[in-house]
Amino acid sequence: MAYLKDLLKQVTYICTRGTMDCKVTHICHDSRQVIRGSMFICLAGSREDGHDYLAQAIRKGAAVCVVSKHVWVEGDVTVIRVRNTSEAMAWIARNYYGAPAESMQMIGITGTKGKTTTACMLYQMLKEAGVKCGLIGTLGILRSDGLKKPSSNTTPDALVLQRELREMADAGCSYCVMEVSSQGLKHYRVEGITFAIGIYTNLSMDHIGPGEHRSFREYACCKKRLLEQSRMICVNADDKYHGFMTANLAAPVYTYGIEQPCDIRADHILYERNNRGLNVTYQTTGWINETIVLKMPGTANVYNSLAAMEAAHLLGISQETIRKTLRNVSVKGRIEEVRISDKFDVVIDYAHNAASLESLIKTLRQYQPKRLVLLFGCGGNRSPLRRFQMGETAGRLSDITILTSDNPRYEKPEAIISDIEQGMKKTAGKYKIIPDRREAISYAISKAQEGDLIVVAGKGHEEYQEIEGHFYPMNEREMIENSI
Template sequence: MSIRIKELISGVEYRVIQGTIETVVMEIAYDSRKTRSGSMFVCIKGYQTDGHDYIEEAVRRGAVAIVVQQSNDWKKDRLPEQITVISVLDTRIALAEIAAAFYCYPAKEMQIIGVTGTKGKTTTTYMIREGLRQAGHKTGLIGTIEVNADGAETGSFQTEIHTTPESLELQQYLRIMADAGCDSVVMEVSSQALKMHRVEGIQFTATVFTNLGEDHIGPEEHADMQEYLECKRKLFLQTEFAAGNQNDALLEEVWAQTICRKVRYMVRDGECDGQNTQMADYVAEQIEHINLQGELGISCNVSGNASGRLTLSMPGQYNISNGLAAMAVLKEMGVLDAVIFETLRTVQVPGRMEQIKLPILTGYRILVDYAHNVMSLKNSLKTLRSYQPKRIVVIFGCGGNRSKSRRMAMGQTAGKYADQVIVTTDNPRYEDPEAIMKEIEIGLLKTDVYYTMIADRKEAVYYAIEHAQTGDMILIAGKGHENYQEIRGIRYPMDDKELVRECMQMLL
């Protein structure tokens, strides 16, 4: 594909430093290592590196155009005169606009649905995607677990580090989905994506706010809760319709100064007494926990804009909240109530309170969940407690290169809501796994829980199964759908579900 620079930057305020905007560009890159002959290299600054430091390398690799940030002090005299240099106010915003232009604005060809919040994004997107599919829509999915498009070759998608891909990859995915005939795309929109302008310029048809917790405050995330909240708000400034969780005390603040059409949903139970339910458009109440034939689920009555008995084949009151969010969006998209209720009854999400089918009848249950922060771990453990197990045994660790205070809070949460804790490794990245475990232990020591420290994750799972008792629920938390463990920049194969199967075979 080839396109002139002037067409790529038509939506960007810019200044030409040298060269000409008539130059033809063959592809876009923001990583100098991926720059090829005929590329435009956009210099973006990350937490660890700054693209402006790699301009000369990009030119050596064949870049014909460079986009730089106005405030950056770089030496243009080192570049050949034929290289076009464009200065912009913010290169991340420019990258999003340039990428959209390069891929011919694919978002304008489809309905885009975005889901944001501290937890519940993945489950809610799966629910919405499946509901749209059942209603006959060809639907793409972009999120933590996968990038998938109905009718497209999924092999063309690569697993991303981010929940929401960088704007260049995002626009590429949207173009593939549009070309495959998708009329809708459901995507997780993280606060980091909003902060880093990855979805800049995309007009969303519908969006969801699930909740807001203090789990993404720290290095390489958000400076404080206010910045976190303001990043979430950005999504609702670029949407036509929004559904929000009225159970969350920060909903109205997140929605402040936004003018999109809105509906509210809420779960009404003893913990919500005193809250105003009159404004909620979707209300769930009369909750019942389902524990039949070894399967855990939950059901409730729904009233408001939709009415009926909602049954989910996954445990957790928070999943009722996710279901209401999906229901609100699907109703807005014209999906019939019967289709919505049936979809929500059957939908499953990999690694989200997923019960492992064991090869023999054991009398205990093992579940895998992505709970990797305080908010989600607390909810998962409280969910299991509502099914009245004999004991709750939780196995978890914490990721490296993340807030250290979170580790102590995770330890204290596990100690408060579980009967036994086994501390192990998650994705230590560039940190010492034993040091991470020691920081978790500080939180555990504030409780009276019995705990064990086993660094090897497989050995930790083996220990839990070996000592399991009838009536136990064993929760392996933190990695969920992930099939790797990241150590020193290398991803080694590791899948919690496979670890369970291997350990069960060893014990048979």
């Protein structure tokens, strides 16, 4: 329970109806969750507008409603009008839960690719160092005491985020590592949080279209907001947009990379493939001088490990802890090996757009497979352009492609595959269509030749398939293992 005036600190508002002298027992933006004494925040989303459910919320007992439009209501209710209800909700949630981020060191990671892996690497380094910490991102909400929860978004909405931060702080966590998505930044989910370190990985064309970002510039500007909220900044010096991302920032900027001069640099990179799988070894120079062995393969993971390493160094974690963690770390669904044979390799990865698919294939080409066999599909109710681009990328870079179903959602798998096929046909790439994903995986394994590298892309860490609103269990690791 909290006083309304206290919740609205830092919020610019007008009280258009009712009294400010009231208490709020609960906060929500879903009218189905309203109880007597609730504050109901009307969010205007791409599919639903909370203002349409205002009357329902009041009937259920909402004491306060936060709106961004002129509304006409009846009943004993206070109406607070703000410019942007998403932005206001971030501050209200922060105040309701007692600003929990202020009692922890917050490390935020943004970029098109590498957020999840970098976050997991840094989280594991903190755990290895013996400090209490938490992780929020694509893989869910984790704590070093063993707690694990699923998360519906990479960056949860502000109410969920602040509640989880409160629980982390109450559990004694002194650090929280979190992935900060462009959508999370666009919709103010981390507004009111100051990050001890903001990490920028890279930027490429993605998430542009209806319901996402109107332009690449908007996408980039949203990413930059994280760095503007950070006290120290770690950036990939090799990324072509790093100049834009760091321009006019007040905080000190530190760099990592492979090609450009930087604070921590990887040299003498060696890609190894043997009967124990795929790994990469490199030597660091600059702040840290170590020989690093990663069992997560490829150049992309060299960059991810450098980002985590630089942030860990700034947080005071020892070189030995960093080295040891990187030697053993693995991340579910991120170039994750499934060992079923000494004759060929199988990896699972979350690559679900053309940029990440190209990066993945080029990374795995460094291990010189006899054939690179790619199996993937595309999600339903997403841009058809993404499907065409992924098809063209697959046809151009893989030896054999198996087109299958991903999460078709409310579309027909065959229609999605047809869109991908249009991109494939622009190339000379060989491909086969097997709509059933289980059958496709079984086929790929059964046809494997010695020296092959089979890539199962698109779903990564997910253990379900979404079809017409239902989530059906689907564990690709088990499917691969059962194919032998």
